[in-house]
Amino acid sequence: MERLCEDLVTNILLCLPAKSAVRFRCLSKYYDQLVSDPRFATGHALRSNPDEVLGLLRFTAGRSADKILFCSFHSKPNIHNNPKVVPINSQIIASCNGLVLGLSDSSLSVCNPILPDRIQTIPALETPYGAKCDLGLAYDPIGFSSLEFKLVHVYREQILNMPQDEDAYGFKIFDSSANSWRQSTCKLFLRHLIPMQPHFYELRGQAVYLNGYVHWFRAFGDIVAFNVEKEEAKLIGMPPELRLAWLNYQDYSWFGAADGFLYVVCVFKRQILMWALLDYENNKWGLVRNKIKGLSRVARPLFFDGERLVLNCGPKKKLLRLFNMKQDQWTEMGRLPRNTMDDSTTVYVPFNPTLAPLINSSDPSRTASLPVLPTVMPINNKCKKRKRGRVDRMKSQDQERIP
Structure with a gap:
């Protein structure tokens, strides 16, 4: 009994x-x-939808009082007139299926925000970390053989006598089960038709994990992809019109995973262009052009999941609005506090809770930088549960699919 x-x-x-x-x-x-118990976390992931995003984490770096806000999709309106703000010491680099990667004083740590006593400090790399986008976080509560997570550090190889029209990337991998870094034998060699400017090799934005690969967007307008299980790397090209849009409108573009596909979203006045990598193996992209009512000026896209698109609107970028592609309807999520404003260092990362256990540290300094996240930004109505769909679900009278 x-x-x-x-x-x-x-x-x-x-x-x-x-x-x-x-x-x-x-x-x-x-x-x-x-x-x-890790077995409980696995069972919970199998019964729930690990891809369901409950809100966005907003972080602005480079200030004396760095703060993080949780912008919820499911809160009731007007919970607090003055949103709560949690001071932290870490810069959020990436998130993946509920885990958050932070950087504080040259020290990396991975945290589960709903389990604040569970944090794993990452050993230092022998090579400099470089830019924050050089690191990617990979965690799959269902696809991985165990509840481990992995970090991937990508860097440009310095090879003597390499021709100017060639380039190479190397990779280092951190495995949470071993709690150590190791050098991958995989090298990605690239040859360009013409020598490129040094800034074209830079990686932009945050790494995106999808289908076993960690993806980085290069400034040149293509994608470096690394398979964390097979340790294989490849370069994903893009159509000329997508590359041109990315190069000219990076501040109004979003790169991420939605509905099982890689997406690039570019927002223009009165229309939004969305490219989806429909055929991953054969590198075939599809373009959906959306004519959206109520979009009077260029806005910054923050999040897209195949149905919901979150934009930062307004002349001072303080109003967050959600557009439902299926219902063709706008919803105001809320306004940023008076003393906050988005700038070039502001990042938004999706938050979907997980019960993934991490190494429990007895050192308070290892658990002080990423606390529990409170609800701070209400929306005007409760978002309904949605079913995951495919790209063709986004078709409507105001959409034009271009082959």
Whole structure:
């Protein structure tokens, strides 16, 4: 009978949202061990939708009081007139399926925001970290053989006597189970038709993890992809019109994964261009041109999941608006606080809770930089649950598909 009760309790907890299940840890040692068990995290991921995003994390670096905001998709309106702000010491580099990668005082750490006592400090690299976008985070609660995460550091190889029209990238991998870095034998050699300017080799934005690959957008207008399991790398090219749009409108573009595809979204006045990598193996892109009502000026895209598009609008970029592609409807998420304003250092990363366990450190300094995230920005109505769809679901009368 006792075993039956335990199984019943476990099944009930597995049906709860991740954030609700975490609250049971404070009831007793039994519940704490149960929710913290890696097997429980795996079972919870199988029953839930690990790709469901509950909100966005907003971070602005380079200020004396760096702050992070949680912009929720599901909060009730007008919870607080003055949103709560949590000071932190870390710069958020990337997020992947609920885990967050932060950099503080040249020290990297991976944290699960809904489990603030679970944080793993990353050993230092022998090579300099360089720009923040040189690192990618890979975590798949279902696809990986275990609940480990991996970090990938990509860097330009310095090879003697290399021709000016050639370039090479090397990779280093951090495995959370081994808690150490190792050099990958994989090298990505590229040959260009003409020698490129040095800044074209730079990686822009945050790395994106999808289908076993970590992707980096190069300033030249193509994508470096690295398979974390097979340790294989390749270069993904783009159509000329997409490359031109990216080079000219990077400040109004978004690169990420949505609905199982890689997307590049460029926002113009009164229309939005969306490119999707429909055929990953054969490098075939599809373009969807959307004519959107109510878009009076160029806005900055922050997030896209195949149906919902979040834009930062207004002359001072303080108003967050959500456009539902399927319903052809705008929703105001909320306004940024008075003392905050987006600039070139501001980043928004999607947040989807996970129960992934990390190394529990007894050192308070290792857990002080990434705390629990409060709800700080309400929206005007509750977003309904949606079903995941394909690219063709976005067709409407105001959309024109270009072959």
